[in-house]
Amino acid sequence: MATASGSARPATTFDITLTINGETRKIAVAPWTTLLDLLRERLDLTGTKKGCDHGQCGACTVLVDGMRVNSCLVLAVMKDGAEITTVEGLAGLAHQKGTNTLHPIQEAFVEHDAFQCGYCTPGQLCSSVGLMNEGHAKSRDEIREAMSGNICRCGAYTNIVDAIQDVMQEAGR
Amino acid sequence: MNRFDYVRAGTVAEAIQAFQADPKARFIAGGTNLVDLMKYDVERPERLIDITRLPLTAIDAHEGGLRVGALVTNAAAAYDPRVRERYPILANAILAGASAQLRNAASTGGNLNQRTRCYYFYDTATPCNKREPGSGCSAVGGVNRIHAIFGTSEYCIATHPSDMCVALAALEATVQVSGPEGERSIAFADYHRLPGDDPAKDNTLQPGEIVVSVDLPENGFATNYTYLKLRDRLSYAFALVSVAAVLDLDGDSVKTVRFALGGVAHKPWRNRDAEAFLQGKPATRESFRAAADLVVAEAVPQSENGFKVELARRAIVRGLEQAAAGTPQSLSDKRIQ
Numbered sequence: 001m002a003t004a005s006g007s008a009r010p011a012t013t014f015d016i017t018l019t020i021n022g023e024t025r026k027i028a029v030a031p032w033t034t035l036l037d038l039l040r041e042r043l044d045l046t047g048t049k050k051g052c053d054h055g056q057c058g059a060c061t062v063l064v065d066g067m068r069v070n071s072c073l074v075l076a077v078m079k080d081g082a083e084i085t086t087v088e089g090l091a092g093l094a095h096q097k098g099t100n101t102l103h104p105i106q107e108a109f110v111e112h113d114a115f116q117c118g119y120c121t122p123g124q125l126c127s128s129v130g131l132m133n134e135g136h137a138k139s140r141d142e143i144r145e146a147m148s149g150n151i152c153r154c155g156a157y158t159n160i161v162d163a164i165q166d167v168m169q170e171a172g173r
Numbered sequence: 174m175n176r177f178d179y180v181r182a183g184t185v186a187e188a189i190q191a192f193q194a195d196p197k198a199r200f201i202a203g204g205t206n207l208v209d210l211m212k213y214d215v216e217r218p219e220r221l222i223d224i225t226r227l228p229l230t231a232i233d234a235h236e237g238g239l240r241v242g243a244l245v246t247n248a249a250a251a252y253d254p255r256v257r258e259r260y261p262i263l264a265n266a267i268l269a270g271a272s273a274q275l276r277n278a279a280s281t282g283g284n285l286n287q288r289t290r291c292y293y294f295y296d297t298a299t300p301c302n303k304r305e306p307g308s309g310c311s312a313v314g315g316v317n318r319i320h321a322i323f324g325t326s327e328y329c330i331a332t333h334p335s336d337m338c339v340a341l342a343a344l345e346a347t348v349q350v351s352g353p354e355g356e357r358s359i360a361f362a363d364y365h366r367l368p369g370d371d372p373a374k375d376n377t378l379q380p381g382e383i384v385v386s387v388d389l390p391e392n393g394f395a396t397n398y399t400y401l402k403l404r405d406r407l408s409y410a411f412a413l414v415s416v417a418a419v420l421d422l423d424g425d426s427v428k429t430v431r432f433a434l435g436g437v438a439h440k441p442w443r444n445r446d447a448e449a450f451l452q453g454k455p456a457t458r459e460s461f462r463a464a465a466d467l468v469v470a471e472a473v474p475q476s477e478n479g480f481k482v483e484l485a486r487r488a489i490v491r492g493l494e495q496a497a498a499g500t501p502q503s504l505s506d507k508r509i510q
Contacts, residue, residue: 014179031179031221034208054209055275067248067277073208074278077179078201078223131273136252141505148408149272 016080020045021089029076036060036071039086047087047122051151058150061123061130062086068130070149087122090129104170105129108163116154124150128164132171140165174211178220184227185351185383191222192381193353200224200383202244203279205271206287213295215304229282229385232256237391240349243282243384247337248273250281260393261501262417265400266340268504272409282384284337285348285364289375289439291320291331302328303372310372317475319413322482323438329372330475333365333440334411340400342433342441343417346389352382365440372439394419399495399502402435403488407507412436414484416492420456427451427460432492434468437485444468456497458490465489 013028020043029038036053039045039062048071051059055070062071063085090103105128108114115121127150131137137146143161152160180198182188192198198220201207210216229242232253239259241250250256251267267276267284279287288294293301293311300309312320312330320330341361348359365376378384397420404410415435421428430451434442447467454460465486472482491509495501500510 030176032174032176032211054212055205055272058272058274061274068274069278070205070274073205073275075179075201075204075208075221078181078204078225080181127274130277134248134252134273139505145408145505146273149274 014077014080016077018076018079018081019083021085022092027076031075031077033076034072035062035064035074035076035079035084038076039071039084045086045088048126049119049122051120051123056151057120057123058127059120059123061126061150063126063130063133066130066133068127068133085126085129087125090125103129104167105132105163108166109160112159112163112166113156114159114163115152115156120150120152120154124152124160128160128167131164132168138168174208175214175217177218179223180220181223181226185229185385188222188224188227188383189351189353189381195220196380198222202283203246204283205275205279206283210288210295214297215295224383227383235388238389238393241281241387241389243280243386245281247271247276247279247281247284250337251276259395260340260344260389261395262393262398262400262419263337263340263344263389265501265504266336266415266417269400269402269415270336281337281387284335285341285384285387286376286378287333287335289331289333289365289368289372292316294331303331303368306371306373312475314476316477318477319411319436320475320478321438322472322474322478322485323434323442324367324440325438325473325475326368326370326372328370329368329439331368331372332411332436332438333375334436335441336400336402336412336415336435338365339415339417339433339435339441341387342443343419343431344389344393345431346387348384349386349388350378350382351385352379354379356385358388361441362443368439375439392421394421394496397422397496397499399492399500401488401492401495401502401509403484414481414488416488417441418489418492418496420493420496422456422497425455425457427454427456427497430493432489432496434485434489437472437481444471451493456493458494461490461493461497464493 049059051057055073060072137143199218201221229244251264299311346361402415412435418432447464469486
């Protein structure tokens, strides 16, 4: 069992290993550091946004081992050994490694005008990729339901669903 | 968030030992409720015992039913082919709750152990007997539109927000726990508790005990079931009233029926008298109305949630009709048939 310290005084930091957007990094984190704060404040990966900071808005959505989660509710120390993909890493996902090409969902968001202010967009993009990884949502209604954890106060919802459907249809061809 | 120490357990025994070494420690799994409460300073643990590495992530055949490991995520449980086929009410209830991101993180055990709660529980500037025993209940006479109408006390009128647990109540699942005194089984109806004069306790888990699995009985009522959830917006909102209903029919009459309500009590709410009343009765709207009347006769609404009484009455009738007809509520088409 890994223990923080033999004494009653909390250890300040723990050494963890995370593979972030394909790059494996050893990082010392305080146990109360959320994955969101680690990404933004320590690793300068500010693409992931802090909205509500309570798991209600989805702006902080990232992929942990391919699954979309709210990074604001994840303690980084608990994800020791995990693979993290943030919006900065979407363009580099497997099929296009080493290129600067946007991920198809990013291109589709541009094509369909699926954002206005853009603050929720990194979360919407990661959530869209997570949705497609899961493979459960097929119809428009199912996509809407499966994206309900991502709030867009500009109201770009219909175009976001259009973009996701477009990429899903393209992938199904 | 307060500062805290962190240990990672590899086995159930290690986790229990870590707790015995520090009884003020808290177990953490998905963290979707605990971390949120820590951010509000409602929870201030001195130490977290990370149980996510415990070998409790499988769903296995068990005594004719299924044993769902406590660390199976809500998403993994809902999309498991065996759960979908044999216990579709459980899959539907899980998918009616939270968001995809939360369901990917939240665990089966954690869904049971999420706090029964309300706005005032979160607001450390206000009295709350659940957060601070003896301080009073701000919701009684306060803003209480979302609060309980059954089984309340003057000490607490909060509701348990889980959808999954409402289905588990109707299915009569069993909760397996392990703790310093060994292992034991808890019938689902006995797992959560009513507030009484001690609302700080949401359930009957003893200090140091860990949920290791939730066991589903053989009968999953895969033909006649529904999970009907009524809420202020169509997705990603807690239930104002929900109904999990399961039936076995003998021709046109009711052979077995169980139904549980969510959003109306400190725990998933069942009324055994109403269920017994329906046994042998024709599976008709008239019978279901009479059963619903028996349930809501015991409702005690607060100043702002009187609407829940009629909503519950109608939801019970509609839920039983959906179950009897074999037409469960759709998860994506939210129109109520």
